[in-house]
Amino acid sequence: MAARREIIEHLRDVLNRDGPQSSDFDLNPQFRPTGLKLRPAAVLIALAEKPGGWHVILTKRASTLKHHPGQIAFPGGKVDPGDAGPEAAALREAQEEVGLDPARVRVLGAMPVHETVTGFRVTPFVGVIDGDFTPVPEAGEVEEAFFVPLAHLMDEGAYSVQRRRWLGQWRSYYTVPWGPYYIWGATARMLRALAARAA
Numbered sequence: 001m002a003a004r005r006e007i008i009e010h011l012r013d014v015l016n017r018d019g020p021q022s023s024d025f026d027l028n029p030q031f032r033p034t035g036l037k038l039r040p041a042a043v044l045i046a047l048a049e050k051p052g053g054w055h056v057i058l059t060k061r062a063s064t065l066k067h068h069p070g071q072i073a074f075p076g077g078k079v080d081p082g083d084a085g086p087e088a089a090a091l092r093e094a095q096e097e098v099g100l101d102p103a104r105v106r107v108l109g110a111m112p113v114h115e116t117v118t119g120f121r122v123t124p125f126v127g128v129i130d131g132d133f134t135p136v137p138e139a140g141e142v143e144e145a146f147f148v149p150l151a152h153l154m155d156e157g158a159y160s161v162q163r164r165r166w167l168g169q170w171r172s173y174y175t176v177p178w179g180p181y182y183i184w185g186a187t188a189r190m191l192r193a194l195a196a197r198a199a
Contacts, residue, residue, distance in 0.1 A: 007054055008108060011126055015109035019197035022189045024117040027161060027172035038121035042086035043076030044094045046105060047150060048129040055147035057135060059097060062143045072183045075100065078120065086123040098145045099136030104129055111193060116186050124190045148178045154195045159188065
């Protein structure tokens with residue numbers, strides 16, 4: 001129990017610190033459209049206590065999806081009209097995508113909003129899962145759900161900047177690989193922002 005209280009207190013402290021905001025345009029400000037209209041969305045950075053320490057749950061999006069197939073992401077999605085707000089949306093999406101009961105999540109706070117190149121204004125919420133949790137991926141959306149050690153994701157040295165050609169232009173992005181998983185783009189950028197606050 002002491003370890004759980006300590007991580008909760010530490011994360012609350014981290015979320016209350018000043019720190020960098022994050023955006024898909026951080027490394028490519030020249031590509032930010034003028035008059036960009038963003039739709040509200042939310043994700044859940046959910047922590048689970050596993051053998052060997054605390055881990056973050058991530059998903060690999062189904063290869064059949066129209067948008068971002070096969071990419072690594074947090075559970076989450078757009079805020080629907082029926083949601084009470086971004087936090088409710090993040091919890092609802094986590095339940096739909098990986099079977100995480102919202103009643104088992106203690107939300108500790110939110111990171112600054114992240115702008116995506118795909119037109120979303122994403123609020124990342126950080127929460128701790130109560131007890132053991134085995135993800136149940138929703139096959140239509142999630143190909144796989146897996147855990148990454150929090151210590152790895154909080155190590156700023158684990159991140160690198162890479163680039164690739166997209167729509168005929170070179171664009172840079174953050175990466176934080178783990179085993180066979182290539183974590184990059186908005187997911188890596190939000191995690192790096194959290195790591196910077198925790199440093």
